[in-house]
Amino acid sequence: MNKISLSGHVAVITGASRGLGRQMAEALAASGAAVALVARNKALLDEVAAGIREKGGAAEPIVADVTDEPAAAEVVQTVTESLGGCDILINNAGINNRKSIEDFTLEEWNEILAVNLTGPFLMSRAFVPGMKEKGWGRIVNMTSIMSHVSLPNRTGYSTTKAGLLGFTRSLALELAAHDITVNGISPGPFATEMNKPLIQDPEKNRQFLERLPLGRWGKVEEIGRLAVYLCSEDAGFITGADIVIDGGWTAQ
Numbered sequence: 001m002n003k004i005s006l007s008g009h010v011a012v013i014t015g016a017s018r019g020l021g022r023q024m025a026e027a028l029a030a031s032g033a034a035v036a037l038v039a040r041n042k043a044l045l046d047e048v049a050a051g052i053r054e055k056g057g058a059a060e061p062i063v064a065d066v067t068d069e070p071a072a073a074e075v076v077q078t079v080t081e082s083l084g085g086c087d088i089l090i091n092n093a094g095i096n097n098r099k100s101i102e103d104f105t106l107e108e109w110n111e112i113l114a115v116n117l118t119g120p121f122l123m124s125r126a127f128v129p130g131m132k133e134k135g136w137g138r139i140v141n142m143t144s145i146m147s148h149v150s151l152p153n154r155t156g157y158s159t160t161k162a163g164l165l166g167f168t169r170s171l172a173l174e175l176a177a178h179d180i181t182v183n184g185i186s187p188g189p190f191a192t193e194m195n196k197p198l199i200q201d202p203e204k205n206r207q208f209l210e211r212l213p214l215g216r217w218g219k220v221e222e223i224g225r226l227a228v229y230l231c232s233e234d235a236g237f238i239t240g241a242d243i244v245i246d247g248g249w250t251a252q
């Protein structure tokens with residue numbers, strides 16, 4: 001079987017300290033990309049970087065908050081100095097907040113918008129000039145099945161994820177002439193920290209499994225392989241798309 005090679009590419013993955021971001025970083029590194037790992041938890045980032053280096057990969061942990069405007073430029077500078085110019089950006093950092101509208105405070109609303117929407121805007125804006133200069137790039141945004149459908153108590157999350165899908169489509173059109181593709185990955189339920197409150201609640205866990213045609217939570221490795229493909233030369237004709245990986249959730 002042909003293994004996809006991302007050798008010679010430099011990728012920045014936000015939210016790489018755990019969950020889907022960590023998995024995608026490890027998968028891209030295993031395919032030969034040098035990876036910059038962005039999140040706020042230094043200890044976890046160091047652990048992920050060490051694991052990648054142990055396997056012969058190149059990894060740079062960078063502590064940054066994606067909502068911080070000056071931090072985006074600093075990330076660009078650190079990545080360029082340590083690994084070279086970045087040509088792959090995965091906007092994965094995200095938060096959820098499952099609350100009724102009456103319980104949502106304005107502070108919480110602004111926080112979810114800042115992390116899930118403003119973060120990808122700031123990071124993309126910072127990295128696009130380098131990609132344009134190179135005349136090649138890949139941006140992958142972690143959207144969600146909640147970009148397409150929803151559930152009760154997801155106003156904040158669904159709003160940001162639907163917004164991120166719109167952002168993805170418009171940016172794809174804007175950057176197409178530069179051979180920079182911009183796509184979304186819309187995961188269904190995956191067993192990560194974000195979904196612990198659902199998995200650990202037997203009733204909620206049962207409801208999710210019953211609703212999933214494939215009858216199981218997604219495995220994080222399944223996201224890694226999709227991200228590698230979307231970042232590869234093979235996916236060069238895919239842009240402005242959103243790839244749903246949801247065990248059949250949205251087919252119903």
Ligand SMILES: NC(=O)c1ccc[n+]([C@@H]2O[C@H](COP(=O)([O-])OP(=O)(O)OC[C@H]3O[C@@H](n4cnc5c(N)ncnc54)[C@H](OP(=O)(O)O)[C@@H]3O)[C@@H](O)[C@H]2O)c1
Pocket residue numbers: 014015016017018019020021038039040041042044064065066067092093094095115142143144145186187188189190191192193194195
């Ligand atoms: N898991 C799912 O079922 C699922 C389904 C659909 C979509 N998604 C999307 O996929 C992405 C990853 O989800 P996940 O399940 O892996 O979540 P997770 O386990 O909760 O991980 C979230 C990551 O984002 C980082 N992060 C959060 N706020 C940040 C900030 N302000 N600045 C920088 N990094 C920040 C966290 O690191 P620090 O705390 O160290 O900063 C962590 O690495 C999210 O965008 C999520 O919405 C997930």
